[in-house]
Amino acid sequence: MSSDAAADRAVHGPDEPLTIGEMSRRTGVAPSALHFYESLGLIASTRTAGNQRRYARHMLRRVSLITVAKRLGIPLSDVQDAFADVPLTQTPSHDDWQRASRRWKRELEKRREGIERLERELTGCIGCGCLSMKACGLLNPDDALGSQGAGPQRLRDEDA
């Protein structure tokens, strides 16, 4: 168990590619999920003579960012977009990651702003004591995070 990880370090030098098991242990992502991410083109591997996957070390970073996105409820298709300019098969450059960082930050900012807005609105609701339908922007999402498709109607006064 812990000897697996110890073996990883003992057997492989710092520039060696990683096996799927090593990737899994070091990112906390199941091998099956790594297979899945690879099938989507989110990560990539080379193969040994015996057809086993080997991952370049920069894949650790990609996988970690994928798990972060998951924690925040960002769908994999959006992660795909966020990785748009980061090369998959070669080690990304300084600038590649810098661009990616800025993309991620913009995405996070949008989410944070949406949440902050809702917090303010809920505070207002607590203030007014009734989660009022009259004033609460919470209940008219068109102007919160942007509506997809036909959004709710504004609710009338008598519904409060």
Next chain:
Amino acid sequence: MSSDAAADRAVHGPDEPLTIGEMSRRTGVAPSALHFYESLGLIASTRTAGNQRRYARHMLRRVSLITVAKRLGIPLSDVQDAFADVPLTQTPSHDDWQRASRRWKRELEKRREGIERLERELTGCIGCGCLSMKACGLLNPDDALGSQGAGPQRLRDEDA
């Protein structure tokens, strides 16, 4: 189309229960989704003599909060929890909604804090120019939003 909504207002007084179509138009949630939420016990309806659903007006509020949660990636099971103390079959009191508001606010705060933390870390990464694996807490989620199951190992220096 727009005459539907007009008809709603013309036909029903402010204290009348709403049909599923009215609920759908006024919340932007499809009738099939309302059926689904009802099957989960997130909302409730009474039935007419002809077995059609009728929704009390306070259900509008519940449905709107469900859609808010969805926008933030909160699973319906968590919404269930957030509604724990809000009565389903009678109109909730002032205090019921106030308690619910506070629950929601705590939930939102946790999410916002997680995102803010990641933003700070990404800013650091942009600062250091390389999304470094050395310093970046982004890549060690244990202390960010709390890990579920076996979390990633801390990454070693040479992986940066």
Next chain:
DNA sequence: GTATGACCTCAAGTACACTTGAGGTCAAAT
């Protein structure tokens, strides 16, 4: 040289959050 564990592929299964469709009922209008 054979056993053991890590790996491979491919198909099927799971959980969540719904939508779609079939087949039938209800209610308002003509």
Next chain:
DNA sequence: ATTTGACCTCAAGTGTACTTGAGGTCATAC
């Protein structure tokens, strides 16, 4: 009275994000 649109139930299908299992290969250890 019958048509039309809104509604009903129940079963099956959809998309996302994977996991599980079967059947087989690879690599290291004894």
